[in-house]
Amino acid sequence: MNAESLKRKGYYAVLWLTSLLFFAPVAWIVMSSFKTRNDILAVPPKLIFSPTFDNYLDLLDRNTSFVLQFANSVVLSLSAVVIAVVVSFLAAFCFSRFKPKGTNFLMFILLSIRMLPAPAVILPVYLMYANFGWKDSHIALILFYAMFSIPFSVWILKGFLDGVSVRFDETGLVNGGSWLHVIFRVVLPQLKPGLIAAFIFNMIFVWNEFLFNFIVGGVSTQNIPYALAVGTYSDGGLNWTFIATLTTIYIIPPIVFIYLFQKYLLAGMTFGTVRGEV
Amino acid sequence: MAAVSQSGGSKVASPRKSLFDDRRILVLFLLAPVLCFFIVFNTIPTLWLLGLSFHNFSLTSGMPPEFIGFRNFVQIFYNKNNIWADLSRTFIFVGSAVSIQTALGILLGFLFWGSKNMPGRRIALTMLFTPMVLTPVATGTFWRFIYDPTFGVLNAILRGLGADHPIDFLGDPTFAYWAVVAVDCWMWTPFMTLMTLAALGSVPKAELEAAEVDRLPWWQRVRLVIWHHGKFIIMLGVLLRTIDSFKTLDLIIPMTKGGPGQQTRLVAVELNKQAFESFNMGFSSAYAVLLLLISIAMTSVFIYVLNLRRRKDSAAGGET
Numbered sequence: 001m002n003a004e005s006l007k008r009k010g011y012y013a014v015l016w017l018t019s020l021l022f023f024a025p026v027a028w029i030v031m032s033s034f035k036t037r038n039d040i041l042a043v044p045p046k047l048i049f050s051p052t053f054d055n056y057l058d059l060l061d062r063n064t065s066f067v068l069q070f071a072n073s074v075v076l077s078l079s080a081v082v083i084a085v086v087v088s089f090l091a092a093f094c095f096s097r098f099k100p101k102g103t104n105f106l107m108f109i110l111l112s113i114r115m116l117p118a119p120a121v122i123l124p125v126y127l128m129y130a131n132f133g134w135k136d137s138h139i140a141l142i143l144f145y146a147m148f149s150i151p152f153s154v155w156i157l158k159g160f161l162d163g164v165s166v167r168f169d170e171t172g173l174v175n176g177g178s179w180l181h182v183i184f185r186v187v188l189p190q191l192k193p194g195l196i197a198a199f200i201f202n203m204i205f206v207w208n209e210f211l212f213n214f215i216v217g218g219v220s221t222q223n224i225p226y227a228l229a230v231g232t233y234s235d236g237g238l239n240w241t242f243i244a245t246l247t248t249i250y251i252i253p254p255i256v257f258i259y260l261f262q263k264y265l266l267a268g269m270t271f272g273t274v275r276g277e278v
Numbered sequence: 279m280a281a282v283s284q285s286g287g288s289k290v291a292s293p294r295k296s297l298f299d300d301r302r303i304l305v306l307f308l309l310a311p312v313l314c315f316f317i318v319f320n321t322i323p324t325l326w327l328l329g330l331s332f333h334n335f336s337l338t339s340g341m342p343p344e345f346i347g348f349r350n351f352v353q354i355f356y357n358k359n360n361i362w363a364d365l366s367r368t369f370i371f372v373g374s375a376v377s378i379q380t381a382l383g384i385l386l387g388f389l390f391w392g393s394k395n396m397p398g399r400r401i402a403l404t405m406l407f408t409p410m411v412l413t414p415v416a417t418g419t420f421w422r423f424i425y426d427p428t429f430g431v432l433n434a435i436l437r438g439l440g441a442d443h444p445i446d447f448l449g450d451p452t453f454a455y456w457a458v459v460a461v462d463c464w465m466w467t468p469f470m471t472l473m474t475l476a477a478l479g480s481v482p483k484a485e486l487e488a489a490e491v492d493r494l495p496w497w498q499r500v501r502l503v504i505w506h507h508g509k510f511i512i513m514l515g516v517l518l519r520t521i522d523s524f525k526t527l528d529l530i531i532p533m534t535k536g537g538p539g540q541q542t543r544l545v546a547v548e549l550n551k552q553a554f555e556s557f558n559m560g561f562s563s564a565y566a567v568l569l570l571l572i573s574i575a576m577t578s579v580f581i582y583v584l585n586l587r588r589r590k591d592s593a594a595g596g597e598t
Binding site: 011012014015016018019020022023025026028029040041042043044045086087088090091093094098100108110111112113114115116117118119120121122123124125127128143144146147150154179204207208210211215224225228229238240243244246247250251254255257258259262265266267268269 | 301304305307308309311312315316318319320322323324326327330386389390392393396397398400401402403404405406407408409410411412413414415416419420421423424428429430431434437464467468472473475476479511515521522524525527528532545546549550553554559562563565566569570573574576577578581
């Protein structure tokens with residue numbers, strides 16, 4: 001073929017190799033989950049081995065709390081993020097349209113919870129929860145995760161709302177629609193990329209959150225990251241098959257999400273300033 | 279638009295009175311939920327933290343908190359393990375990790391931007407973004423396995439390349455720090471790539487085409503067109519990474535626990551130790567308050583610079 005297309009092919013090959021390089025450690029985890037314990041600890045590490053599903057069967061067999069923990073992961077992250085996105089949308093609409101006094105200050109101070117190292121946030125919340133008897137409660141955990149997801153959602157959604165022309169509001173109001181009608185029927189449907197982006201980004205955080213669950217949660221609220229951190233040590237050593245298997249199962253949903261919603265993920269990070277195609 | 283006028287049309291004759299016609303009530307209704315959340319889960323805990331920082335209080339002693347004024351803060355600075363070493367280590371960590379991620383991320387972003395027709399581009403990008411969505415606790419543990427001197431795959435590769443001694447990446451003081459930085463970069467470079475792709479997407483096509491027609495050299499195109507439109511998003515990415523890497527914890531705990539020695543002990547790691555291993559609540563509260571002040575200062579500077587740039591731009595735009 002001609003030089004031009006050869007160059008193109010080389011370019012694509014470099015990009016693919018980079019992606020594969022970033023993915024390689026993940027691939028190693030996935031591969032390890034199909035190895036026996038001896039194969040995992042083989043020296044030198046085995047690239048070719050006879051795959052086994054024993055680890056997966058073992059996980060379901062021995063770890064009876066697995067189903068509960070997985071359900072907890074789903075329930076905690078879904079409900080927290082849905083609450084956060086709804087609350088953030090209302091606030092972002094207010095900030096974008098009515099600009100009440102102190103809007104900038106509020107937007108900034110909202111971010112402050114994200115600036116603190118996790119233990120600094122957890123410490124007072126832990127004492128508060130212990131005093132109020134809120135420990136080991138799903139609702140208390142969900143509300144806290146929601147609070148943690150609100151700042152970023154407000155920022156993303158305000159950016160998108162600023163991009164939705166005020167004319168839409170005016171037209172709705174002049175035609176006799178109420179503010180509620182304008183907010184939920186006219187403006188909300190135009191925010192789809194922002195809503196999806198806010199949803200996914202916060203989902204990723206809550207889905208993988210460990211420390212807060214560990215400190216404030218209890219037996220009934222454990223999620224999978226908790227299991228990953230606590231179940232690591234067994235039989236006097238690190239249980240590599242357990243980590244590899246559970247991690248492999250646990251990354252499938254986020255990977256599917258990024259594959260399906262890639263477009264929105266990119267559009268979301270433009271904070272509504274997008275004009276071209278991402 | 280048609281839907282708007284249709285559904286609203288019937289109400290023109292008799293506009294329904296609603297509680298929300300009053301602007302103030304509407305604003306209150308919109309802000310109430312966020313304010314409730316903010317007060318319960320942010321203001322109260324922060325005040326609690328502030329109060330505790332002036333007390334001597336240990337969870338294990340069973341004694342009620344005792345007011346000791348500023349002594350916790352004094353102790354932070356005059357302790358044997360004083361904060362300066364941890365802070366400077368953290369700042370070097372933030373500086374090196376964030377700049378590597380930004381440089382590499384922007385480079386990859388540009389490369390992927392120019393590959394719209396690449397076969398399997400969506401799958402390649404999904405693979406690239408995967409490190410971001412891994413559970414950090416598990417990631418740290420697994421990297422320990424990859425770095426392992428005996429079983430680790432990295433040392434096997436080095437052996438294959440002809441190295442005769444295995445390297446204990448996380449146990450050797452010369453390597454531990456950079457081994458941790460490398461994992462952080464592996465995890466978060468894709469995020470900067472994502473931000474760069476988003477920034478590039480926000481550049482209007484017409485202006486790019488105009489630059490093409492004007493035959494601007496590539497660096498002029500980047501400076502005048504792309505940077506002009508995309509800088510806000512890229513700077514925001516840098517800001518988020520700076521904030522987040524300042525509090526890096528869950529990657530380090532499973533990998534090194536702050537060791538060897540104190541090589542990888544960042545402020546968040548030390549805080550975690552004081553709070554949840556020593557249960558020294560008064561002292562850790564003071565430590566946390568200090569970190570909050572530093573973070574707020576850092577972010578304020580960032581946002582000030584961002585706004586300043588923007589104001590300058592709009593002023594320049596007004597002149598032309």
